[in-house]
Amino acid sequence: MSKLRVAVLGAKGRIGSEAVRAVEAADDMELVAALGRGDALETLVDSGAQVAVELTTPASVMDNLEFCVRNGIHAVVGTTGWTDERLAQLKGWLAASPDTGVLIAPNFSIGAVLTMKFAQIAAPLFASVEVVELHHPNKVDAPSGTATRTAQLIAEARRRAGTAPAPDATATALDGARGADVDGVPVHAVRLRGLLAHQEVLLGGEGETLTIRHDSLHHSSFMPGILLGVRRVVSAPGLTFGLEHFLDLG
Numbered sequence: 057m058s059k060l061r062v063a064v065l066g067a068k069g070r071i072g073s074e075a076v077r078a079v080e081a082a083d084d085m086e087l088v089a090a091l092g093r094g095d096a097l098e099t100l101v102d103s104g105a106q107v108a109v110e111l112t113t114p115a116s117v118m119d120n121l122e123f124c125v126r127n128g129i130h131a132v133v134g135t136t137g138w139t140d141e142r143l144a145q146l147k148g149w150l151a152a153s154p155d156t157g158v159l160i161a162p163n164f165s166i167g168a169v170l171t172m173k174f175a176q177i178a179a180p181l182f183a184s185v186e187v188v189e190l191h192h193p194n195k196v197d198a199p200s201g202t203a204t205r206t207a208q209l210i211a212e213a214r215r216r217a218g219t220a221p222a223p224d225a226t227a228t229a230l231d232g233a234r235g236a237d238v239d240g241v242p243v244h245a246v247r248l249r250g251l252l253a254h255q256e257v258l259l260g261g262e263g264e265t266l267t268i269r270h271d272s273l274h275h276s277s278f279m280p281g282i283l284l285g286v287r288r289v290v291s292a293p294g295l296t297f298g299l300e301h302f303l304d305l306g
């Protein structure tokens with residue numbers, strides 16, 4: 057069987073360098089390009105890449121994806137910074153290249169995907185819910201893509217169930233003291249030396265609380281999800297948002 061020809065964009069970054077090693081170690085993949093900032097995107101075409109793993113920055117991801125999609129190169133994207141406007145633009149490019157697939161995964165780790173799933177189930181059953189994400193201090197965006205997605209899924213689940221807004225008597229507050237408001241869900245971001253990527257979903261009801269916590273302790277936690285994404289995206293044309301769509305979660 058021929059190997060999947062894979063490129064990594066952001067190959068010198070924290071997660072990109074780990075992805076380079078993971079692709080090199082995968083029996084069914086060949087690393088054909090490893091691009092850093094300033095490297096020519098034409099290398100992707102010249103190397104015959106079938107899938108590009110995009111792990112750069114919110115400032116670079118759109119140009120990279122436009123090039124990939126226009127050239128029929130599938131993409132597995134971990135980079136954050138997704139807005140409705142950006143998604144609409146990407147969908148436009150994909151409409152003009154209907155055989156190309158793009159997976160955007162706010163988080164590639166199985167535990168984080170399950171945290172989102174569990175939070176969706178629990179959120180309509182508790183009066184209160186807030187999200188706390190905790191990351192290394194070199195992270196450039198806040199709140200994290202995972203926390204934003206988690207809050208959106210929570211809000212959607214509560215809307216569907218007709219859950220009342222969470223009680224909150226705060227009358228005066230310093231700016232930021234109650235976190236960022238993502239679809240009505242407070243999201244708090246901690247940046248602390250020593251941490252990697254962590255998230256808690258705090259839920260509260262009458263006389264009880266539930267905390268759903270996930271910890272990524274090493275960038276290796278994201279690799280099985282990235283490799284799964286590479287294997288699956290080649291036969292999933294269009295946009296797939298969330299690794300859960302490639303997992304059998306029941």
Ligand SMILES: NC(=O)C1=CN([C@@H]2O[C@H](COP(=O)(O)OP(=O)(O)OC[C@H]3O[C@@H](n4cnc5c(N)ncnc54)[C@H](O)[C@@H]3O)[C@@H](O)[C@H]2O)C=CC1
Pocket residue numbers: 065066067068069070071072091092093094095111112113114116120133134135136137161162163164165201278
């Ligand atoms: N979805 C997920 O599971 C995960 C997503 N991330 C996200 O991935 C992104 C990268 O994170 P880190 O590796 O921690 O950042 P980083 O800053 O260590 O790495 C980014 C790399 O991309 C390079 N780069 C910038 N523009 C480029 C371009 N146009 N072409 C090629 N390379 C370019 C930079 O020079 C840098 O080496 C962030 O958005 C982060 O939130 C990080 C970990 C897991």
Ligand SMILES: O=C(O)C1=N[C@H](C(=O)O)C[C@H](O)C1
Pocket residue numbers: 136162163191195196199200201202203252253254
């Ligand atoms: O920058 C990171 O490190 C991470 N970014 C992603 C995010 O913003 O959710 C995924 C994970 O939290 C690690």
